[in-house]
Amino acid sequence: MKRRDFLKASSAGFASTLLAGGGFLSWKSRAYATNVALTYYITHGWITQPDGVSVYFRGYSSSSNSLQVPGNSFVVQQGDTVTVTIHNRLTTTHSFKIDEIVDSGPIAGGSSTTVQFQPSTAGSYLFYDGHNEPYGRLVDLHGAMAVMPLGLDNRVYVGSPTFVQQKFWVFNQIDPVWHSNIRNRAIPSTPFTPRYFTINGLSGRPPGAPGHVDPAIDAMHDHETAVHGHVGDRTLLRMLNAGLATHAVHTHGNHMEWLTSNGQIRPVVWLKDIVPLDGNKGVADVIFPFEAPPDAWPPTSTGIYAMHLHDEMTQTAGGGLYMFGALTDIYFE
Amino acid sequence: MNSSKHGGGMGGGMGGGGGMNACYVYPIDPAQVPALDPNPDMIFERGIYMNGSMTMDDGRNVTIWGFTDPAEGGGMGGGGMGGGGGMGGAFPSPPMRVRQGQVVQTRLTVDMMMYHTIHHHGIEPEFRSDGVGHISWDVNGTYTYQWRPAHAGTYFYHCHTNTVLHAEMGMYGALIVDPPEGPGRAFENGPSYDLEVIWAVDEIDSSWHTLSWDAGTCGGDVGLNILNPDYFIISGVDGNQSALTDPRVAVTMNMGQRLLIRYICAGYLPQQIRFGGLTAEVVASDERPLPQSFLTTQINAVSAERYDCIIQPTQAGIYTVEIDIRHWITGQVLGTCTYAHYSHVKRLSCNLKRTINGQSE
Ligand SMILES: [Cu+2]
Numbered sequence: 219m220k221r222r223d224f225l226k227a228s229s230a231g232f233a234s235t236l237l238a239g240g241g242f243l244s245w246k247s248r249a250y251a252t253n254v255a256l257t258y259y260i261t262h263g264w265i266t267q268p269d270g271v272s273v274y275f276r277g278y279s280s281s282s283n284s285l286q287v288p289g290n291s292f293v294v295q296q297g298d299t300v301t302v303t304i305h306n307r308l309t310t311t312h313s314f315k316i317d318e319i320v321d322s323g324p325i326a327g328g329s330s331t332t333v334q335f336q337p338s339t340a341g342s343y344l345f346y347d348g349h350n351e352p353y354g355r356l357v358d359l360h361g362a363m364a365v366m367p368l369g370l371d372n373r374v375y376v377g378s379p380t381f382v383q384q385k386f387w388v389f390n391q392i393d394p395v396w397h398s399n400i401r402n403r404a405i406p407s408t409p410f411t412p413r414y415f416t417i418n419g420l421s422g423r424p425p426g427a428p429g430h431v432d433p434a435i436d437a438m439h440d441h442e443t444a445v446h447g448h449v450g451d452r453t454l455l456r457m458l459n460a461g462l463a464t465h466a467v468h469t470h471g472n473h474m475e476w477l478t479s480n481g482q483i484r485p486v487v488w489l490k491d492i493v494p495l496d497g498n499k500g501v502a503d504v505i506f507p508f509e510a511p512p513d514a515w516p517p518t519s520t521g522i523y524a525m526h527l528h529d530e531m532t533q534t535a536g537g538g539l540y541m542f543g544a545l546t547d548i549y550f551e
Numbered sequence: 552m553n554s555s556k557h558g559g560g561m562g563g564g565m566g567g568g569g570g571m572n573a574c575y576v577y578p579i580d581p582a583q584v585p586a587l588d589p590n591p592d593m594i595f596e597r598g599i600y601m602n603g604s605m606t607m608d609d610g611r612n613v614t615i616w617g618f619t620d621p622a623e624g625g626g627m628g629g630g631g632m633g634g635g636g637g638m639g640g641a642f643p644s645p646p647m648r649v650r651q652g653q654v655v656q657t658r659l660t661v662d663m664m665m666y667h668t669i670h671h672h673g674i675e676p677e678f679r680s681d682g683v684g685h686i687s688w689d690v691n692g693t694y695t696y697q698w699r700p701a702h703a704g705t706y707f708y709h710c711h712t713n714t715v716l717h718a719e720m721g722m723y724g725a726l727i728v729d730p731p732e733g734p735g736r737a738f739e740n741g742p743s744y745d746l747e748v749i750w751a752v753d754e755i756d757s758s759w760h761t762l763s764w765d766a767g768t769c770g771g772d773v774g775l776n777i778l779n780p781d782y783f784i785i786s787g788v789d790g791n792q793s794a795l796t797d798p799r800v801a802v803t804m805n806m807g808q809r810l811l812i813r814y815i816c817a818g819y820l821p822q823q824i825r826f827g828g829l830t831a832e833v834v835a836s837d838e839r840p841l842p843q844s845f846l847t848t849q850i851n852a853v854s855a856e857r858y859d860c861i862i863q864p865t866q867a868g869i870y871t872v873e874i875d876i877r878h879w880i881t882g883q884v885l886g887t888c889t890y891a892h893y894s895h896v897k898r899l900s901c902n903l904k905r906t907i908n909g910q911s912e
């Protein structure tokens with residue numbers, strides 16, 4: 219099953235003002251709060267990994283007959299009333315949880331639940347299956363929510379440096395043995411040993427590989443993941459780690475402005491080409507400034523640059539296949 | 552950038568018996584090679600060695616790969632900032648040191664049937680000088696990277712071909728950019744220092760060190776998703792015993808002197824460095840001055856982070872600096888490097904004490 223198949227089908231399930239206009243990140247600030255309604259279907263299926271192995275997944279999908287991982291991320295504003303309806307199409311119990319904001323409690327197999335909440339603090343949040351932690355989250359029942367400051371469309375928090383576009387980078391690591399255990403309702407008993415590494419559910423397909431340039435499977439060409447901009451197109455990257463491994467996020471081309479770490483605003487903004495992203499729901503917000511690469515000679519303002527994790531085991535798939543892991547590209551256009 | 556050179560991996564097209572069965576490496580496209588500045592301020596020559604070895608304190612030889620400086624005759628040396636001179640070449644690879652604003656060229660020659668690159672980590676050059684194969688190309692033959700560093704600080708350079716393996720095999724070296732004032736200041740108008748040391752702290756999984764340069768690139772499970780280190784090293788020195796006395800890691804300083812520690816998390820796993828009770832002033836990270844320096848007795852770091860720290864002991868003594876290397880999933884301490892740090896006394900030595908899975912060796 220291909221991820222983009224589900225995205226095409228998804229707009230109907232997301233009938234809501236904030237999602238008008240296509241991309242889930244298109245965003246207009248408001249001086250007032252509003253109501254936002256979302257619907258997810260907990261479904262399952264198999265996704266073929268870069269080495270050809272099919273692995274079992276569960277997802278917060280956009281329709282009941284699809285599988286989508288991660289679930290569609292969404293943007294709301296401080297004070298909005300967010301209503302999320304979850305239809306559990308599986309026979310296993312799951313939940314919908316955002317730490318310190320909302321917890322649906324158990325949603326039994328075959329049942330539906332609606333939760334409502336008003337996020338009060340701007341920031342980046344992981345929603346996930348909090349039932350039977352961490353297993354539901356690890357088999358990809360997760361997604362991301364951004365809460366914008368009231369009335370602001372260009373800041374992470376009041377007073378933060380500004381940006382002109384924003385993206386979610388949701389990372390995960392996949393141990394197929396655990397996925398198989400979880401499918402069979404068994405508690406994994408082996409050490410977590412990931413063999414696949416994803417960003418927004420995808421992994422790299424370098425030039426020459428089957429699927430290269432296909433945005434449905436190539437993380438370097440997925441429009442929600444790859445970063446495109448001109449000099450000055452300061453880009454907020456909301457980085458969330460659904461998995462268990464500690465990551466070192468590395469951008470080429472520009473250092474990042476490191477704004478937040480695990481929900482905390484950093485007291486001063488550091489410029490880093492490596493930003494740590496903790497395992498187990500770690501979050502970091504950074505701005506990629508899209509300045510002309512400072513060390514180019516002669517000076518230039520265009521080019522393609524890599525983003526990859528520097529814990530390089532994550533760049534592999536199935537124990538080899540370098541560049542088929544969690545990476546994407548940044549395009550200075 | 553989107554030319555036909557991206558039409559496929561290398562396949563076996565280069566032939567040559569010697570393992571040119573690599574996939575997803577990208578030969579140089581001569582039509583895309585940019586012109587070079589005819590008057591660079593600095594040129595670094597780098598070759599490749601694949602037959603290095605590091606003798607560990609337990610007597611085992613572990614294969615090391617790295618970069619040579621042909622001008623130094625086989626890549627030995629490094630002026631105290633390089634590593635040991637194992638057979639094959641220095642480990643870590645010979646350092647590069649330049650001045651902020653200089654036009655620099657790094658000429659890499661790979662004359663074996665294989666591919667490598669140089670990525671100057673932290674340097675943000677024109678994309679064809681960035682050394683990332685899938686975006687520009689990998690190097691077989693000779694290729695010259697060109698860059699002009701805008702910021703002083705602690706960088707490192709490493710191979711970016713099959714990076715997961717090549718960097719772990721040792722293909723890295725220090726890269727220092729001095730401010731316009733020259734050595735002695737951490738950055739332009741920044742704090743001064745009297746002496747400096749590079750601690751590039753790395754872990755080695757010796758089970759990876761029998762693999763070929765293209766291992767795994769065409770598929771197949773060669774275990775590159777699992778890093779189970781059995782050696783922990785600082786700037787190419789085994790901490791088990793050697794680092795107790797090795798002058799490449801140890802620092803001798805007198806009271807009143809200011810030591811700049813250029814700490815590089817050169818491995819893939821998270822680390823914590825503790826300064827043995829000394830307070831360090833952290834003045835820069837990833838070669839950018841911190842808006843406010845801060846005082847600390849320890850730093851947590853993840854792969855490839857750099858921290859510039861100034862220590863100025865106010866009491867003579869022996870200070871034990873420790874670095875934990877932690878499992879990237881469980882957080883378990885896999886190994887601990889312990890330095891004995893003598894201030895005023897005539898030397899500071901390093902003792903890297905290794906523990907595996909919590910068991911002291
Ligand atoms: Cu290499």
Ligand SMILES: [Cu+2]
Nearest residue numbers: 528672709855
């Ligand atoms: Cu690097």
